[in-house]
Amino acid sequence: MSTGHLRFLADRLTAHRAARGTRRRRPSAGRQALLVLAHLRLGHTYAQLAAGFKVGVSTVYRYITEAVGLLAVRAPDLATAVAAASAKAFVILDGTLLPIDRIAADRPFCSGKYKRHGMNVQVIADPHGKLLWASAALPGAVHDIKAARTHGIIDALTEAGLACWADKGHQGAGGAVRVPFRGRWDRLSTGQRAVNAAHARIRALGKQAMATLKTWRLLRKLRCSTTRINSHVQAVLTLHLTCSN
Numbered sequence: 001m002s003t004g005h006l007r008f009l010a011d012r013l014t015a016h017r018a019a020r021g022t023r024r025r026r027p028s029a030g031r032q033a034l035l036v037l038a039h040l041r042l043g044h045t046y047a048q049l050a051a052g053f054k055v056g057v058s059t060v061y062r063y064i065t066e067a068v069g070l071l072a073v074r075a076p077d078l079a080t081a082v083a084a085a086s087a088k089a090f091v092i093l094d095g096t097l098l099p100i101d102r103i104a105a106d107r108p109f110c111s112g113k114y115k116r117h118g119m120n121v122q123v124i125a126d127p128h129g130k131l132l133w134a135s136a137a138l139p140g141a142v143h144d145i146k147a148a149r150t151h152g153i154i155d156a157l158t159e160a161g162l163a164c165w166a167d168k169g170h171q172g173a174g175g176a177v178r179v180p181f182r183g184r185w186d187r188l189s190t191g192q193r194a195v196n197a198a199h200a201r202i203r204a205l206g207k208q209a210m211a212t213l214k215t216w217r218l219l220r221k222l223r224c225s226t227t228r229i230n231s232h233v234q235a236v237l238t239l240h241l242t243c244s245n
Contacts, residue, residue, distance in 0.1 A: 002243060004242075004243040005037055005041075005239050005243055006030070006033055006034060006037060008239070008242050008243060009033040009036060009037065009067060009071070009239070010029045010030045010032075010033040011029075012067075012070050012071070012074075013029035013032055013033055013066075013067060013070070014029040016066075016070055017029060027053070027055075031053070032063050032067065033067065035049055035053050035060065035063055035064070036063065036064050036067040036068070038052075039060075039064055039218060040068075040216050040218050040232070040235065040236060040239070041215075041216055041217065041218075042217055043217030043218045043220065043221070045223075046060045046061060046064075067235075068228075068231050068232060068235045069231060071234070071235035071238040071239060072230075072231040072232075072234035072235045072238065073234075074238045074242075075134075075234035075235070075237045075238045075241075076133060076237075076241070078133060078135075078151065078152060078153065078156050079156065081124060081132050081133035082133075082156045082157060082160050082162060083160070084132065085124070085126060085132055085160075085162060086160055086162060088126050088127060088162070089127055089163070090127060090162065090163040090164060090165060090202075091124050091125065091126060091127075091132065091157070091162060091163075091164050091165075092124070092125045092126075092127070092129070092164070092165050092166070092202065092203055092205060092206030092209070093122065093123070093124055093148065093153065093157075093164050093165070093166040093170065093177065093206070094122075094123055094125070094166065094167060094203065094206045094207070094209070094210065095120055095121065095122050095123070095144035095147060095148075095169060095170075096120075096121055096123060096210045096213065096214075097111050097113075097114045097116070097118035097119070097120060097121075097140055098118050098119045098121055098137065098213075098219050098220075098222055098229065098233070099116060099117065099118045099220065099221050099222065100117050100118050100119060100140075100221075100222045100223075100226065100229070101117075101221065101222065101223045108139040108140075108141050109139045109140045109141065109226070110140055110141055111140035111141060112141070113169070114140070116140075117140060118140040119137035119138065119139065119140055119222070119226065119229050120137065120138045120139065120140055120142045120144070120147050121134055121135055121136075121137050121138075121213075121233060122134070122135040122144070122147050122148055122151060122153060123135070123206070123209050123210060123213065124153070124209075125205065125206045125208065125209035127202075127205065128205065128208075129205035129206060129207070129208030129209055130208070130209065130244070131208075131209040131212045131213065131237070131240060131241075131244075132209075133237070134213065134233055134234070134236075134237045135147070135151045135153070136151065136230045136233070136234075137226075137229045137230050137233055138150065139226075143169065144166075144167075144169035144170055145169060145170050145171065145172060145173055148166075148170055148173060148177075149173075154173050154174070154175050154176075154177055155175070157175065157176045157177065158174075158175030158176045158177075160176075161176065162176055163176055163178065164176050164177045164178065165178055165199060165202045165203050165206070166178065166179050166203070167179065167180070167203060168180060168182060178199070179199075180195070180196040180199045180200070181195060181196055212240060213233075213236065216236045218232065218236075219232070219233070219236065
């Protein structure tokens with residue numbers, strides 16, 4: 001948890017309180033920001049935060065919901081992210097599964113690839129592996145190529161003429177998206193193997209963007225309602241982009 005994150009969020013909360021005429025509300029904007037970051041960065045539960053900050057659980061919920069909402073609306077949309085990346089040589093597209101706390105009966109959230117319950121999030125990174133954009137979360141059963149099409153990622157990249165490297169989960173995307181050759185390694189030609197090896201080295205940088213998201217421990221095991229996961233992902237994206245820039 002950096003002082004940059006804390007200062008940025010505290011400033012946003014202060015401005016929000018001033019606009020609503022609740023500037024003197026307790027606790028201070030700085031303390032509320034600290035509470036929210038302890039939840040997002042460290043994954044502390046509502047009960048732990050309530051005990052540590054000596055407030056009620058319902059108050060913790062209200063403070064987190066307010067701050068996450070303020071952050072989420074500041075996250076860039078896909079068009080903004082693609083426009084910002086247009087000067088790059090290429091981008092890297094990959095999908096990740098954010099684990100959630102669900103039972104076996106919740107089949108729409110069960111990923112056949114990862115064999116666990118979660119939410120599918122598509123991530124775009126620059127050639128150095130820097131996180132540029134993260135999509136809204138879809139149920140884990142949704143395949144990567146379907147998720148990319150649902151969010152309009154393929155069309156946006158193609159219209160911008162921006163080359164994109166992706167894994168086999170995006171096979172058939174077409175347009176500006178490049179994927180490796182399919183098939184067993186021993187059945188590929190020498191040229192196809194060389195292409196796949198080079199492709200894998202490029203895509204490996206995109207894993208850094210995934211790691212960036214999951215340094216926020218809340219996203220390693222989400223226990224909130226699936227309807228609130230989008231706002232949490234977008235809030236984390238806002239904090240990361242603001243402070244990394």
